[in-house]
Each structure stands twice: as structure tokens, then as C-alpha cells.
Amino acid sequence: MPNKIHNMAITLKQITSYQQADLEELYSMIFHFYKEYDSLHSISKTSIGATIKQLIKHPDNGSIQYVYNEKNEIIGYTILIKYWSNEYKGYILFIDELYIKPTMRSLGYGQATLKLIEKTFSNVTAFALEVSPKNNKAQNLYEKLGFKLNKNKTLLKTNLTHP
Numbered sequence: 551m552p553n554k555i556h557n558m559a560i561t562l563k564q565i566t567s568y569q570q571a572d573l574e575e576l577y578s579m580i581f582h583f584y585k586e587y588d589s590l591h592s593i594s595k596t597s598i599g600a601t602i603k604q605l606i607k608h609p610d611n612g613s614i615q616y617v618y619n620e621k622n623e624i625i626g627y628t629i630l631i632k633y634w635s636n637e638y639k640g641y642i643l644f645i646d647e648l649y650i651k652p653t654m655r656s657l658g659y660g661q662a663t664l665k666l667i668e669k670t671f672s673n674v675t676a677f678a679l680e681v682s683p684k685n686n687k688a689q690n691l692y693e694k695l696g697f698k699l700n701k702n703k704t705l706l707k708t709n710l711t712h713p
Contacts, residue, residue: 558619558620558658558659558662559620560617560618560619560620560625560659560662560663560666561617561618561622561666562615562616562617562618562628562663562666562667562670563615563616563618564609564613564614564615565602565605565606565613565614565615565616566606566609567606568599568602568603568606573598573599573602575624576598576602576614576616576627577595577598579626579627579649579651580593580598580627580647580649581593582649582652583647583649587682587684587685588682601614601629602614605629610632611631611632611633612629612630612631612632612644612646613629613630614627614628614629614630615627615628615629615630617650617659617663619654619659625650625651625654625659626648626649626650626651626654626659626663627647627648627649628645628647628648628649628663628667629645629646629647630643630644630645630646630667630671631643631644631646632644632671632674635675635676638675638676639675640674640675640676641673641674641675642674642675642676642677642678643667643671643674643676643677643678644677644678644679645664645667645677645678645679646679648660648663648664648679650663660688660691661691661694661695664691664692664695665695677697678700679692679697
């Protein structure tokens with residue numbers, strides 16, 4: 551098992567333009583994310599592109615951010631969605647996806663990324679995320695960082711008539 555890197559200088563960089571050639575690495579990471587944790591979910595470059603375009607056009611709703619390590623290499627990405635909650639009396643930042651490349655895992659980058667997200671978005675009332683039931687390692691990390699199972703169950707109904 552690799553040793554954890556201490557005092558890492560990771561950075562987040564928001565994707566602010568839709569340049570197809572620059573997004574191939576993002577597509578690759580997203581496809582790997584879904585293959586690992588939700589292989590039954592269908593994802594395409596078209597749907598990823600729609601998400602990118604939506605968040606570029608409406609940055610108040612959220613963002614997609616690359617995660618860079620101290621060598622300025624892309625080691626992952628995160629999709630962050632911001633919305634108002636009456637129950638929590640303020641904005642919630644939903645960490646829709648957080649992905650660290652397999653070769654960079656167990657080095658502390660996931661934890662450092664979450665801490666940087668909390669520091670960067672310190673004006674929100676709460677942070678939320680989902681974790682695959684198969685991903686015990688990530689769930690343990692999230693709990694270690696103070697995330698708790700919400701008392702309510704989230705139910706989801708998809709609109710199958712919408713593309």
C-alpha cells in the first residue's frame with residue numbers, strides 16, 4: 551500500500567469552456583467512474599457534454615472541476631451542484647461525483663480534495679454526497695470526515711420522456 555502524501559498542494563480548476571480536444575481525459579475518467587461503481591448506468595459523450603455546457607452556461611448551479619496534484623497533473627475530477635434548502639436554511643453543495651484516478655488512490659488525494667472543497671465553499675450550509683454501496687473505502691473516508699447518513703431516504707423518479 552502506498553504511503554500517504556502529507557501537506558499536498560492540490561488545486562481545483564473549474565472547466566469554463568467547452569473545447570472538445572481538451573475534454574478527452576475528462577470523458578475517460580467519467581466513463582471509468584461509471585464502469586467502476588454503476589456499470590448498469592448508461593453514460594455517453596453527448597450526455598457528459600450536455601452537463602459541461604449546462605454548468606458553463608449556469609455557473610451559479612454548479613461546476614465541473616479538475617483535481618490537480620502538486621506536480622500540476624490532472625489526477626481526478628469532481629462535479630459540484632449548489633442548491634437552496636429550506637430545511638437546512640441555506641445552500642447545499644452536492645458533490646455529485648468525485649473521482650480520483652486509480653494510480654492516485656490511497657495517497658490522501660480524496661481526503662485533501664474534500665477538505666479543499668469544504669474550504670473553498672465555506673459559505674454553504676451543508677455538503678452532501680452519495681456513495682456506491684460497493685465502495686466501502688470511500689464510505690469510510692466520508693464518515694471519517696464527518697459525513698453522516700441522512701435521516702431521510704432519498705427517492706428518485708426519472709422522467710423517461712425527457713431526453
